[in-house]
Every structure is written in C-alpha cells, then in structure tokens.
Amino acid sequence: MKVVTHPDFSSTDYADDCASVAGRMEIILEALKVEGPWAFVLPEAATDADLRRGHTPAYLASLVGNPKLHALASLAAGGAIRAAELAMEGEPAFAVVRPPGHHASRHAGWGYCVYSNVALALLKLRASGAITSALVVDIDAHTGDGTIDVLSDWPGAHILNPYAEDRRAYLALLEQALKALPPMDIVAVSAGFDAYLEDVGRKLDTMDFFMIGRALRQYCRRSGHERRFAVLEGGYYLPALGRNVASFCRGFA
Numbered sequence: 001m002k003v004v005t006h007p008d009f010s011s012t013d014y015a016d017d018c019a020s021v022a023g024r025m026e027i028i029l030e031a032l033k034v035e036g037p038w039a040f041v042l043p044e045a046a047t048d049a050d051l052r053r054g055h056t057p058a059y060l061a062s063l064v065g066n067p068k069l070h071a072l073a074s075l076a077a078g079g080a081i082r083a084a085e086l087a088m089e090g091e092p093a094f095a096v097v098r099p100p101g102h103h104a105s106r107h108a109g110w111g112y113c114v115y116s117n118v119a120l121a122l123l124k125l126r127a128s129g130a131i132t133s134a135l136v137v138d139i140d141a142h143t144g145d146g147t148i149d150v151l152s153d154w155p156g157a158h159i160l161n162p163y164a165e166d167r168r169a170y171l172a173l174l175e176q177a178l179k180a181l182p183p184m185d186i187v188a189v190s191a192g193f194d195a196y197l198e199d200v201g202r203k204l205d206t207m208d209f210f211m212i213g214r215a216l217r218q219y220c221r222r223s224g225h226e227r228r229f230a231v232l233e234g235g236y237y238l239p240a241l242g243r244n245v246a247s248f249c250r251g252f253a
C-alpha cells in the first residue's frame with residue numbers, strides 16, 4: 001500500500017474549522033509511519049479540467065477570490081486522483097488530504113468540503129476509459145451527499161453510505177451489502193473516522209475500522225483485483241484518530 005500526502009496539508013490557515021485544526025494531519029502520518037512501512041507519494045494539484053468534470057463553472061468561479069483555499073483543495077483533489085491512479089496499477093493507496101470532499105456537490109461545498117475529491121478521481125479514470133464502473137463506500141458518520149450529487153449521472157457508479165444503530169449492525173450491514181454487489185472496476189472509500197465512539201458519530205471502535213478495511217479488501221479479492229483506494233474525510237477526535245486510521249489501513253492494505 002502507498003500513502004499519498006503532501007507537506008502543504010499541514011497548513012492550518014486555509015480555513016477555520018474542525019478539519020483544519022493543527023496537528024490533525026501529523027497525528028495520522030505519524031501513526032501510518034509506525035504501522036507501515038508504506039511508501040509516501042506526493043500528489044500534484046488537480047487541473048482545471050479535472051475540477052470541471054465534477055463542478056459547475058459558477059461554483060469554481062466563486063472560489064477564485066480565495067486562492068489559498070482553492071490551491072489546497074486542488075491539491076487534495078489531486079491526492080485522490082494520485083491514489084486512484086496507484087489503485088489502477090494494482091497498488092492500494094490511502095490519501096491523507098484536506099480539505100475533505102464528500103459534502104462538495106456540483107454547485108457548492110459545505111461541511112468543511114471544497115472539491116469532491118473521490119468523485120473527481122473516479123470521473124478522471126472514467127474519462128480516460130480506464131473504468132466503466134466504480135463502488136464508493138463512504139464510512140464517514142455523515143452521508144456523502146456531495147459525492148452522490150457529482151456522480152448522479154453515471155449509472156455505473158454505486159455508492160454505499162452504510163447506516164445502522166450500533167456497531168454490530170453496521171458491520172453486518174456492510175458485509176451483507178458487499179456480498180450482494182457484483183464486481184466493480186475499482187473501489188473508492190470516503191474514509192471518515194468521525195463514526196468513532198468518542199467522535200461525533202459515537203458508534204465504531206478502533207478494531208471496527210480494521211474490520212471495515214478488511215471487508216473492502218476481501219470484496220476486491222472476490223472481484224478479482226486489487227484496485228482500491230481511500231481518501232480521508234472527517235475524523236476529529238485527535239487522541240484516537242491516528243490509531244483508527246492505522247487500524248483501517250491494516251485491514252485495507
């Protein structure tokens with residue numbers, strides 16, 4: 001597995017929200033260095049053409065007045081794109097990026113999200129002819145409404161936002177859903193960790209993230225390939241964030 005990230009994601013002055021707090025990226029990267037060893041890969045910023053595949057000209061124009069946010073969000077989308085490209089080479093990848101993307105629709109961003117990172121990466125692969133189908137599994141505590149919106153014109157995109165009252169039901173529901181699905185060309189994960197017991201979602205424990213990662217790896221194996229990547233979304237309880245990401249990656253790698 002490879003970790004896609006960039007030193008610029010450690011900057012905190014692009015926004016003032018829960019995703020941009022100091023130390024959040026560093027905690028994750030430190031945990032992944034210990035969990036690995038996985039090679040770290042630098043992304044390039046998404047191009048205007050990449051962004052236009054998922055967002056309206058009016059929305060993109062609205063960000064021109066905020067160059068710092070646009071630059072970092074473009075790099076975050078580029079991180080998702082790089083992770084997706086690695087996945088296509090058969091190398092699972094995890095992109096540690098911010099701002100997150102799953103609440104960014106074609107027309108607007110909210111919930112700390114600017115560009116629809118996962119959706120833009122998949123649309124780029126689709127445009128190149130590399131894939132015709134994709135499974136998106138969003139494990140963030142919040143529904144990835146932006147991803148749903150951006151991919152809504154693509155019948156080959158299947159999006160899961162598992163929801164259950166408790167952790168046992170959640171894991172069973174995910175397993176069931178994955179078993180019922182046909183093979184897809186690639187698996188993309190909106191990897192939010194705010195469903196953790198001490199975070200806003202108050203549901204999953206550290207080992208559950210391993211179980212989720214492993215279930216996704218097994219789904220890929222049943223599909224006959226290793227094409228999977230994950231992109232960081234939420235996750236705000238810093239004392240456990242590093243070990244939760246590492247636990248997911250242990251199962252996913």
Ligand SMILES: [Zn+2]
Nearest residue numbers: 140141142234
């Ligand atoms: Zn969330």
